[in-house]
Amino acid sequence: MRSWLISHKKSLTGLLLLLVLLIGGWQFVSAKLAQTLQATLLERAGNAVNGRITVGKIDLSLSGRIRIRDIALYDREGALLLQSPSVKIRYRWSDLTSGSLGLPQVEQVLLEQSEIFVKQNGAAFNWNGFLKEDEESHSTVNAFHGKVVLENSVIFLDTALGERTLTGINGSFDWRQAPVIALQAGGMLGKDAFTVQGSWAGEIVLQAETLDLAGFSDLLALGDTTLEAGTVRDLAVYVTQDEKGTLSYHAKGVMDGVKAAGAFALQEGKSDFQLDADGVTFTGLSGLVSGQQVNGQGTVFWGSGQPQLDFTLNLPNVDAAAFVSGLSVGQPLVIDARVSGSGTAPVITGAFKTHEVGLGEVAASDVAGSFRFADGQLALDQVRGNAYQGVLNAAGQVAPDTQQYQFAVSGQGMNSSRLTDKDVSGPLDFTGTVSGQGESAVTRGNFIIRDGKAYGLSFQSLTGSFVKQGDKTEISDIAVHTALGTLYPEQLSQEALDMLKEKAVPVSKTELRQAVTDQLRKKLFR
Numbered sequence: 001m002r003s004w005l006i007s008h009k010k011s012l013t014g015l016l017l018l019l020v021l022l023i024g025g026w027q028f029v030s031a032k033l034a035q036t037l038q039a040t041l042l043e044r045a046g047n048a049v050n051g052r053i054t055v056g057k058i059d060l061s062l063s064g065r066i067r068i069r070d071i072a073l074y075d076r077e078g079a080l081l082l083q084s085p086s087v088k089i090r091y092r093w094s095d096l097t098s099g100s101l102g103l104p105q106v107e108q109v110l111l112e113q114s115e116i117f118v119k120q121n122g123a124a125f126n127w128n129g130f131l132k133e134d135e136e137s138h139s140t141v142n143a144f145h146g147k148v149v150l151e152n153s154v155i156f157l158d159t160a161l162g163e164r165t166l167t168g169i170n171g172s173f174d175w176r177q178a179p180v181i182a183l184q185a186g187g188m189l190g191k192d193a194f195t196v197q198g199s200w201a202g203e204i205v206l207q208a209e210t211l212d213l214a215g216f217s218d219l220l221a222l223g224d225t226t227l228e229a230g231t232v233r234d235l236a237v238y239v240t241q242d243e244k245g246t247l248s249y250h251a252k253g254v255m256d257g258v259k260a261a262g263a264f265a266l267q268e269g270k271s272d273f274q275l276d277a278d279g280v281t282f283t284g285l286s287g288l289v290s291g292q293q294v295n296g297q298g299t300v301f302w303g304s305g306q307p308q309l310d311f312t313l314n315l316p317n318v319d320a321a322a323f324v325s326g327l328s329v330g331q332p333l334v335i336d337a338r339v340s341g342s343g344t345a346p347v348i349t350g351a352f353k354t355h356e357v358g359l360g361e362v363a364a365s366d367v368a369g370s371f372r373f374a375d376g377q378l379a380l381d382q383v384r385g386n387a388y389q390g391v392l393n394a395a396g397q398v399a400p401d402t403q404q405y406q407f408a409v410s411g412q413g414m415n416s417s418r419l420t421d422k423d424v425s426g427p428l429d430f431t432g433t434v435s436g437q438g439e440s441a442v443t444r445g446n447f448i449i450r451d452g453k454a455y456g457l458s459f460q461s462l463t464g465s466f467v468k469q470g471d472k473t474e475i476s477d478i479a480v481h482t483a484l485g486t487l488y489p490e491q492l493s494q495e496a497l498d499m500l501k502e503k504a505v506p507v508s509k510t511e512l513r514q515a516v517t518d519q520l521r522k523k524l525f526r
Helices: 002-007 009-048 093-098 213-220 494-502 509-524
Strands: 051-054 057-060 065-075 080-090 108-112 115-121 147-159 162-174 182-189 192-199 203-212 226-241 247-261 266-276 279-289 292-301 308-315 334-342 346-359 362-374 377-387 390-399 404-415 427-437 442-454 457-469 472-482 485-487
Touching (some): 203 213, 213 226
Parallel strands (some): 108 147
Antiparallel strands (some): 162 182, 182 192, 203 226, 226 247, 247 266, 279 292, 308 334, 362 377, 377 390, 457 472
16 A cells, blocks of 8 residues: 555645645635625526515535525515525526526525515415516516425414414425425424425415414404413315415314313313304314303304304203302203304303292292393393293393392292192282392282182182292282172281171172072062
8 A cells, every 4th residue: 555655646646736726726716706696696686576685695615506694585665574594596507607597597495594474465475476577478587497495494474363483394395387386394383293285376285183272362362251272183274376366275173172261261162163264163062161061063253353253052951050049940951042243242142941940939840931141131031930830920130240130020820829828729910020139139019819718708809919038928908809899908817707707798609699699689579
């Protein structure tokens, strides 16, 4: 080996000298060429875009790759579109030496650790129109037919769906089949991975196996209801662009483990959903509201102002104690509801039914009715049930926050003997009002008992007024209407009836019939 080196010493020395000269010459030439390239590239790039391009420094390699340091792109209004500490542009060496440095000659652009800003302006994006078009052919001036590669980049999105930051972007945009632009990339949204693929002139699909919903709480907020947790599974977002460059999108997926606080406090929420520019539709919706199972479906319409709601819900087995105190409601309490109106002031209407409702000592069976909730007030209407062998009706207002309520109530055909400890019987009708809170509520009104008896005394009707609070009932203004006149006793008692009998006043239908017969006989045969 030593002898070979000695014998070829002159040749090796010449080769090394040639390499040194080539490297030194390349450094000198590349420096001069880089200065020329920088001026040429900036001029040609500036003529090809509707905006402004700034660079820090340009280096040239023997492989024909140009490295641009600290590049920034701005739109015509001066807003930043892209900035990168390093952009590598690959040309053919023959194009470099001949000065052919237009967009058509670029084979590949590599963006390293770049920041890209994408903002939606109406139906278009801020990048639309950045490259100039020929006035006659409407094709891009000096059209690019290469490939753009992103490495560890960041994309800042500002769209109708809110502001999002995509990190760790690695992928490519391929213009070789322009005007079809092939896209394939992947990255992270928060802690969740996603992929994007498709063509810009056709359809682009973004997919993610899981996505943390908490990052979209601003998009899904409704009034004072805020999203606290949840996961989207099997997310797919489809973006299409028409011939005019107008973008449209729709998405679908499954929400799971949704938790929300506020007016619509929700836990364990789950639903399939489809989303587009008009709104989001939920199907197979289920969850717990105030601990109560809710099932349903519906849509949130974005609209031009406040989001508008249109949901149908079913609550198959509600515990009324979770909403109203002082009422004993049998289960199942079934509620069918419709939610409509704005997200900040929703209106809930619907119907309910249960086999029993109790308030103090008053109980009604087979209860059903309709309701309306708006502006923090609950209105009950057409509430009907069976009580004391008759029918009970009610309608009125409930303030859920204070549990105060006020109802107009009425009853028909009730068994009066079950409503009092007095010896009174006959079908009872009444009208009245109920106001207050829970068992302390006061019921007051008027009643009438038809064709009944009081302590053995038959009457055509018995009327009066009543006030009931808790288990105490006061009756006043009693009047007993009989065939012989009207009695106004302070209190019906057995003693009073005995006195009537001692005075030969008929107190039964038989006695009354006999008394009338005797009087007719006296008139006819005197």
